[in-house]
Amino acid sequence: MNTCPENIVLMMHDYLDEEISQEKEKELKVHLQSCEACKTHFHELKKTVALVQSTSHIQAPGNFTQNVMAKLPKEKKKAGVERWFHRHPLLAAVAVFFVLMGGSLFTNWNGGEELSFTQSEQVVVEGNTVVVPEGETVQGDLTVRNGDLRIEGTVEGDVTIVNGQQYMAGAGGVTGEIEEIDQAFEWLWYSIKSAAKELGSFGSDE
Amino acid sequence: MESIVKKRIQQVRKGDQDAFGEIVELFKDRVYHVCFRMLGNRHEAEDIAQEAFIRAYTNIHTFDIDRKFSTWLFRIATNLCIDRIRKKKPDYYLDAEVSGTDGLTMYSQVQTDDPLPEEEVESMELQESIQKEISRLPDKYRSVIVLKYIEELSLKEISEILDMPIGTVKTRIHRGREALRKQLRSI
Numbered sequence: 446m447n448t449c450p451e452n453i454v455l456m457m458h459d460y461l462d463e464e465i466s467q468e469k470e471k472e473l474k475v476h477l478q479s480c481e482a483c484k485t486h487f488h489e490l491k492k493t494v495a496l497v498q499s500t501s502h503i504q505a506p507g508n509f510t511q512n513v514m515a516k517l518p519k520e521k522k523k524a525g526v527e528r529w530f531h532r533h534p535l536l537a538a539v540a541v542f543f544v545l546m547g548g549s550l551f552t553n554w555n556g557g558e559e560l561s562f563t564q565s566e567q568v569v570v571e572g573n574t575v576v577v578p579e580g581e582t583v584q585g586d587l588t589v590r591n592g593d594l595r596i597e598g599t600v601e602g603d604v605t606i607v608n609g610q611q612y613m614a615g616a617g618g619v620t621g622e623i624e625e626i627d628q629a630f631e632w633l634w635y636s637i638k639s640a641a642k643e644l645g646s647f648g649s650d651e
Numbered sequence: 652m653e654s655i656v657k658k659r660i661q662q663v664r665k666g667d668q669d670a671f672g673e674i675v676e677l678f679k680d681r682v683y684h685v686c687f688r689m690l691g692n693r694h695e696a697e698d699i700a701q702e703a704f705i706r707a708y709t710n711i712h713t714f715d716i717d718r719k720f721s722t723w724l725f726r727i728a729t730n731l732c733i734d735r736i737r738k739k740k741p742d743y744y745l746d747a748e749v750s751g752t753d754g755l756t757m758y759s760q761v762q763t764d765d766p767l768p769e770e771e772v773e774s775m776e777l778q779e780s781i782q783k784e785i786s787r788l789p790d791k792y793r794s795v796i797v798l799k800y801i802e803e804l805s806l807k808e809i810s811e812i813l814d815m816p817i818g819t820v821k822t823r824i825h826r827g828r829e830a831l832r833k834q835l836r837s838i
Contacts, residue, residue, distance in 0.1 A: 505683035
């Protein structure tokens with residue numbers, strides 16, 4: 446079977462690779478018509494190619510991508526955050542707002558560890574307690590932080606106590622509202638409310 | 652498509668893993684198919700194709716962005732296949748048998764539960780014997796034949812994938828074709 450001339454077999458392969466010149470192709474054709482062995486050889490080669498090409502295209506299993514992704518080394522956290530910000534610009538803005546806002550609030554919150562209160566001549570301090578003595582009247586609002594407030598006199602305005610308690614003596618009186626804030630969360634809420642009020646007043650000023 | 656791939660690769664380089672998922676989606680079938688024809692076994696093909704993508708991911712920084720990504724990816728995949736073929740050489744024929752049965756389960760999965768028509772069975776058997784003959788080729792011929800006739804790549808691309816001169820690729824294709832011709836003569 447394998448008696449075909451070497452150069453003719455080479456031509457067959459060049460033909461199959463589509464790299465044959467026109468003259469050579471003619472030469473091949475002429476030879477094939479006269480040589481039965483080469484004709485068979487050439488036919489078998491073409492059949493081989495056709496058979497290999499006839500194999501069906503198969504697809505990767507359905508969960509292929511997930512399996513690959515599960516095996517990849519963990520990505521840097523930074524990229525995940527960046528992508529999240531990229532996808533949710535509005536949420537990202539809100540998140541940033543809360544982070545900054547929360548930050549500033551907590552500085553406020555932690556900043557006032559010591560007792561502080563609205564300066565007023567009528568007020569007396571006893572240890573950790575701010576006292577409005579009997580018969581005295583505080584004009585305006587009174588705010589006490591990190592301490593208690595005992596009112597024996599009168600406050601003509603609102604009273605706010607942060608991180609403390611207020612005791613009202615029988616004779617004491619407050620003309621405005623009394624508010625006690627003793628938790629971080631409430632402080633946050635209170636700050637937001639005041640900020641909103643301030644914003645509102647800014648708006649009306651303009 | 653090349654521009655999408657390039658964009659995704661740049662995202663992957665910045666550390667975005669999801670972008671790599673899209674690359675896997677784009678190339679998984681071609682890579683898996685080449686691996687299957689090289690190894691003749693569905694399970695091993697999946698194993699090696701996955702490994703190829705993982706290697707591509709971990710080495711993405713070494714990829715030259717101005718070149719064709721598929722060439723680079725096929726290079727990784729064919730190298731892994733050749734390594735695997737060389738490792739399992741001792742039980743080579745035993746394995747070819749297994750690949751036949753594997754092929755059967757795969758093709759039957761594609762079909763419904765209805766009994767297969769006569770020609771379907773015949774074509775399945777033909778497919779299996781072709782695959783079996785491809786698997787019998789020495790690996791240096793097998794890789795060029797698979798890339799040329801399964802992936803239909805140009806000689807130039809094959810020479811880049813296998814990192815050898817075009818002349819060598821041609822010679823191997825010729826010899827591979829001759830070997831297959833003898834093997835498939837009876838079909």
